[in-house]
Amino acid sequence: MKPSPWRDLAVGSFVLIGLAAIGYLSLQVGGVSYKGRGGLLLYASFDEVGGLKARAPVAVAGVTVGQVKSIRLDDFLRARVTLDVDEALELPVDSSAGIRTAGLLGDQFIALEPGAEEELLVSGEEIAYTESALSIERLIGRFVHDSGIEND
Amino acid sequence: MIGRRVQGSVQGLGRRSLDAVVGLGRMAAFVGTVASHAVRPPWRLRRLVDEIFDVGVLSVAIVCLSGATVGAVLGLQGYVTLSRFGAANSLGAVVGLVLVRELGPVLTALLVTGRAGSAMAAEIASMVTTNQVDGLRMMSIDPVDFVVRPKALAMLFAMPMLNALFIVFALFGGYAVGVELLGLDGGTYVTSMEESIDLRNDVAGTLLKSVVFGALVGAIATYRGYTSEPTAAGVSAATTSTVVTASVAVLVFDYVITALWGV
Incomplete structure (x- = not known):
């Protein structure tokens, strides 16, 4: 040719x-789903993470500031979640972390709520105040249980 | 009387099984020879470029057109089903995952088998029929090195590119139907797609699949052509069996790869 x-x-x-x-x-x-900067590693322990997965977004006031790096079981049989958030973020030490669901059937994410202290969280520190995932089954169970007592 | 007939049919089964095993062994030996040539100079880059033109460039049009159509129809079907559950916003995720994980590599491999694999087998088979392969041997040119290797390598090389083109055009096809035609929000569509597709599992998986399919189709097409009967019927048999064997092999290996790697 x-x-x-x-x-x-x-x-x-x-x-x-x-x-x-x-x-x-x-x-x-x-x-990767979150393309922003990371660098600030924070830890949070939850009794129940529900359907939270690694790479799930971390948000402050609904604005994504980072992602879940890993989820594992700690020595006290609680879920230890590592968060990787923007290092420029100034979070007070008494901030709290909660697992929320986007919409009714949406994916789960971690919502950080800033506290009021002057002192700021630095990399490697633990978020003390946490709020576990809301389990629909547990919610319905409690509702059924409560209404049963009232009918007695 | 009945005993002899039973014996005969069992013998036939045994002969066919042996033939199948011998055929697989011959093909493995052939692939081994081609592979050992592929990593040794002379590289024959000019021959390789010519073959990539035949396999890759000439398949671009049909791959892009099919991709856009498949993406559009996925968008339409997915929308109808998802909107029944009020989940039409995850159309992007559905279309993207289906394309990247399964339809992209498999349909591209089937299209390239029909478009280029059959032609490859027919070309080599008619070279065998018209004694051109013997002619090369007489000039002490190894036909495996000169004819077979560039064709098989071109298939291996072009398949991942064609696969990626197919998927990109299909994603645009799905976007055109979902967003432009059915009125979904463009940002939601793209975000749900990008968030659900993972680089390591999905994109690496689709490339792995297309490389394996390229090697399969290239090996089967060249082997069928190279071992064809030197007759007119042999050419047509080689072409037919290439398309049939390669298509089945692609579908079977797709399942195996999905099961082993979970991609």
């Missing part, structure tokens, strides 16, 4: 477009 510059150009463009498509899939579509 005779060498043809046009054919070489077509193959070169094909390779470039193919690599661009792979890059688009990897970086844009498959990228």
